[in-house]
Amino acid sequence: xxxxxxxxxxxxxxxxxxxxxxxxxxxxxxxxxxxxxxxxxxxxxxxxxxxxxxxxxxxxxxxxxxxxxxxxxxxxxxxxxxxxxxxxxxxxxxxxxxxxxxxxxxxxxxxxxxxxxxxxxxxxxxxxxxxxxxxxxxxxxxxxxxxxxxxxxxxxxxxxxxxxxxxxxxxxxxxxxxxxxx
Amino acid sequence: xxxxxxxxxxxxxxxxxxxxxxxxxxxxxxxxxxxxxxxxxxxxxxxxxxxxxxxxxxxxxxxxxxxxxxxxxxxxxxxxxxxxxxxxxxxxxxxxx
Numbered sequence: 001x002x003x004x005x006x007x008x009x010x011x012x013x014x015x016x017x018x019x020x021x022x023x024x025x026x027x028x029x030x031x032x033x034x035x036x037x038x039x040x041x042x043x044x045x046x047x048x049x050x051x052x053x054x055x056x057x058x059x060x061x062x063x064x065x066x067x068x069x070x071x072x073x074x075x076x077x078x079x080x081x082x083x084x085x086x087x088x089x090x091x092x093x094x095x096x097x098x099x100x101x102x103x104x105x106x107x108x109x110x111x112x113x114x115x116x117x118x119x120x121x122x123x124x125x126x127x128x129x130x131x132x133x134x135x136x137x138x139x140x141x142x143x144x145x146x147x148x149x150x151x152x153x154x155x156x157x158x159x160x161x162x163x164x165x166x167x168x169x170x171x172x173x174x175x176x177x178x179x180x181x182x
Numbered sequence: 183x184x185x186x187x188x189x190x191x192x193x194x195x196x197x198x199x200x201x202x203x204x205x206x207x208x209x210x211x212x213x214x215x216x217x218x219x220x221x222x223x224x225x226x227x228x229x230x231x232x233x234x235x236x237x238x239x240x241x242x243x244x245x246x247x248x249x250x251x252x253x254x255x256x257x258x259x260x261x262x263x264x265x266x267x268x269x270x271x272x273x274x275x276x277x278x279x
Contacts, residue, residue, distance in 0.1 A: 002187060007276040013194065014201035014270065020220045021202035021212065028216075 023135045027179035030134075032074050033089065034176025040067045042169030048116065049161035068093045096122075113153060113160050120149040120168050141175045190238050191269045195223050196231045200266045203241065203258040211244065211255035232256055240265055 002010075040063050048056040068090050075086025100118070109115050124146035131138030145168060152163040191200055198221040206212060212220075218228050235241040240262030244255045258266070 002192075002273070002276055004277055007273040010192075010194075010197060011270065011273050011277070014197055017198040017201035017220060018205040021205035021217075024216055024220060025206055025210070025212070 031176045031180035038173025042165045045165035117153045188269045211257040214254040
């Protein structure tokens with residue numbers, strides 16, 4: 001005969017296993033997007049560090065189009081054949097870019113570093129927020145990204161873009177690989 | 183509600199395996215390696231319990247190769263899902279009674 005205490009403990013063990021499994025499943029589905037955008041981030045900020053002036057804008061435009069197209073493809077061609085939601089991934093990126101365009105139009109930043117710091121800070125806030133529902137790894141990534149960005153903005157101005165390419169892009173890429181391996 | 187607990191699911195590791203598989207949507211499979219981390223069991227221990235659940239028809243196991251490496255994946259069968267729900271109902275009945 002099972003006691004009330006044993007029944008309670010068994011239900012709690014089952015609930016913990018369910019939560020961990022759902023979280024691992026979510027990580028594995030979102031990992032490819034992190035890996036992709038980590039690489040794009042590295043290429044974009046790396047390019048900005050070496051390209052003169054406005055040439056980097058064209059690089060970012062090209063990378064954004066490539067990233068959006070690949071994100072849609074990933075969403076529509078999952079190995080498990082589930083959830084053809086690539087259009088959602090594409091729309092999220094379009095919304096973020098439209099929001100940013102409107103923001104920059106209104107705020108008129110004068111320093112490229114301000115725009116350079118904007119994206120990692122926006123992303124760190126998003127990661128930390130969704131981490132409250134989806135798991136600790138997003139919160140850690142968000143916190144690390146914010147600290148790395150602010151640290152470079154205030155103390156490594158000359159190396160800001162190179163730093164953000166390696167540390168910012170690298171942290172997103174590594175988090176993606178971490179998520180992929182459960 | 184069932185009168186007796188399902189002895190197969192009642193074992194702690196098997197309970198966790200069933201719960202972990204139940205959390206996956208639809209007919210989704212989970213890799214053995216990932217399942218081992220979730221239920222916190224050794225390879226041999228988990229393998230034996232998976233085999234027991236497979237023989238009972240609760241779990242379906244698929245073995246193949248991915249990127250030239252052997253891969254074992256498991257998923258809950260319809261019978262297994264129903265058995266797990268019955269078991270959880272049984273436990274809830276004990277707590278509520």
